[in-house]
Amino acid sequence: MPRSTFCRLAPEKQERLLEAATREFSRRSFAEASINQIIKDAGIPRGSFYMYFDDKEDLFCYVMSGYVDQLLMVVRESVLRASGDLFQGMLDLYDFLLRQGPGQKPGDMGAMAAILACNSGLQKNMLLGLLDRESVLAGLGDAVDQDMLDLRHDRDLGDILASVLTVACPLLYSGLQGDSQGAVRERLENVLMLMKRGMARDKKVLEEQK
Amino acid sequence: MPRSTFCRLAPEKQERLLEAATREFSRRSFAEASINQIIKDAGIPRGSFYMYFDDKEDLFCYVMSGYVDQLLMVVRESVLRASGDLFQGMLDLYDFLLRQGPGQKPGDMGAMAAILACNSGLQKNMLLGLLDRESVLAGLGDAVDQDMLDLRHDRDLGDILASVLTVACPLLYSGLQGDSQGAVRERLENVLMLMKRGMARDKKVLEEQK
DNA sequence: CAGTATACATGACAGCTTGTCATATTGCAA
DNA sequence: TTGCAATATGACAAGCTGTCATGTATACTG
Numbered sequence: 001m002p003r004s005t006f007c008r009l010a011p012e013k014q015e016r017l018l019e020a021a022t023r024e025f026s027r028r029s030f031a032e033a034s035i036n037q038i039i040k041d042a043g044i045p046r047g048s049f050y051m052y053f054d055d056k057e058d059l060f061c062y063v064m065s066g067y068v069d070q071l072l073m074v075v076r077e078s079v080l081r082a083s084g085d086l087f088q089g090m091l092d093l094y095d096f097l098l099r100q101g102p103g104q105k106p107g108d109m110g111a112m113a114a115i116l117a118c119n120s121g122l123q124k125n126m127l128l129g130l131l132d133r134e135s136v137l138a139g140l141g142d143a144v145d146q147d148m149l150d151l152r153h154d155r156d157l158g159d160i161l162a163s164v165l166t167v168a169c170p171l172l173y174s175g176l177q178g179d180s181q182g183a184v185r186e187r188l189e190n191v192l193m194l195m196k197r198g199m200a201r202d203k204k205v206l207e208e209q210k
Numbered sequence: 211m212p213r214s215t216f217c218r219l220a221p222e223k224q225e226r227l228l229e230a231a232t233r234e235f236s237r238r239s240f241a242e243a244s245i246n247q248i249i250k251d252a253g254i255p256r257g258s259f260y261m262y263f264d265d266k267e268d269l270f271c272y273v274m275s276g277y278v279d280q281l282l283m284v285v286r287e288s289v290l291r292a293s294g295d296l297f298q299g300m301l302d303l304y305d306f307l308l309r310q311g312p313g314q315k316p317g318d319m320g321a322m323a324a325i326l327a328c329n330s331g332l333q334k335n336m337l338l339g340l341l342d343r344e345s346v347l348a349g350l351g352d353a354v355d356q357d358m359l360d361l362r363h364d365r366d367l368g369d370i371l372a373s374v375l376t377v378a379c380p381l382l383y384s385g386l387q388g389d390s391q392g393a394v395r396e397r398l399e400n401v402l403m404l405m406k407r408g409m410a411r412d413k414k415v416l417e418e419q420k
Numbered sequence: 421c422a423g424t425a426t427a428c429a430t431g432a433c434a435g436c437t438t439g440t441c442a443t444a445t446t447g448c449a450a
Numbered sequence: 451t452t453g454c455a456a457t458a459t460g461a462c463a464a465g466c467t468g469t470c471a472t473g474t475a476t477a478c479t480g
Contacts (some may be wrong), residue, residue: 035438035439122240126332148410198409199360199406244465265467435468
């Protein structure tokens with residue numbers, strides 16, 4: 001979380017900092033990225049930076065949380081365009097993000113893709129850590145057609161959304177990394193199918209067990 | 211990957227380094243961990259360290275890969291004990307790891323749990339990045355009772371194993387973090403059930419579509 | 421045996437990083 | 451104007467990393 005001081009800052013200055021951060025984080029992995037570089041680029045003195053953020057991770061999370069919000073909106077739109085079909089929506093999202101490709105202009109999904117592509121090491125699946133159950137539910141809950149889902153408990157919708165995103169995220173990374181995108185897409189498609197139809201054989205027996 | 215020089219090293223020295231690394235990585239997050247501390251603790255000169263590993267991440271991945279191998283064996287045993295029921299096995303694994311709790315002695319699952327518990331920030335889901343499809347398949351493929359699974363293509367077994375682990379990992383983290391473990395366990399249980407039985411309503415229709 | 425090549429060990433070093441802090445400045449309220 | 455709180459700033463100490471020149475051991479060769 002940025003300090004309150006940052007929020008009271010002139011929007012122009014805020015943006016300069018965020019853009020510089022996005023540039024740096026798109027160029028080098030989180031570990032390699034340098035606060036020095038960012039503040040130099042943004043023209044902000046060192047002391048001020050620590051007035052606004054705790055440290056590099058704080059800034060990084062703030063930057064990413066903005067992109068994550070956008071991402072959730074994009075997912076939402078994908079799902080809506082797919083008439084509420086969550087699974088088709090995720091597949092469309094994959095296509096969208098890969099068509100987009102890692103871009104430069106800070107602020108859009110291309111920039112996020114670039115940041116993700118830069119962090120193929122230990123930070124690989126950081127997106128998962130930033131997607132919290134509540135905002136996912138809030139962002140997508142009413143976009144999906146719940147009649148298409150087998151919901152039996154209150155928690156089921158949240159659990160389904162979370163699971164589907166969790167499974168899709170690593171495949172999104174693979175795709176952005178350039179790992180033969182055709183194969184990755186097929187895997188995503190198959191995994192979504194498996195989650196839709198269920199992985200256990202003999203559903204009858206399974207149903208009766210309940 | 212460690213350099214070949216490291217592999218040719220006296221096992222005693224190797225262990226000293228790995229133990230020191232485990233100690234440091236259990237105390238501080240990856241970002242905070244210091245190579246200086248590790249080599250001081252292990253009594254290894256700076257220059258030598260860079261003879262053995264590229265950098266901190268290289269060492270970290272090597273340490274973790276050892277634990278990941280162990281983890282796969284533990285999962286395997288859980289599944290076997292559950293008579294090949296992959297889903298029950300994962301639930302048992304969760305119970306096992308949480309009963310174990312973050313421990314100190316380098317080398318066992320407790321140490322791994324401690325390292326994971328230390329990395330609740332951006333590295334949160336690093337385990338996922340270290341679990342590669344092939345070793346998962348090799349380690350678990352023959353332990354699960356495939357008659358219990360609805361396998362229709364060659365790739366299905368691999369995709370199911372990968373998906374189940376992918377979904378379980380973040381919940382393992384939550385549990386190790388101490389996020390009200392009862393609730394997390396229930397969520398894991400429910401998510402596994404959803405994956406077993408399928409998330410789409412009206413399986414009949416879904417089947418016919420195929 | 422001497423000679424040479426190859427691998428490994430070592431610690432000093434340059435260059436960079438980070439977070440803090442004392443001081444200066446600003447904005448606002450009384 | 452005066453006083454108080456918030457903010458700005460850059461110099462600094464402390465620490466970190468990766469490299470490299472030099473030293474040592476091991477192995478092979480003629």
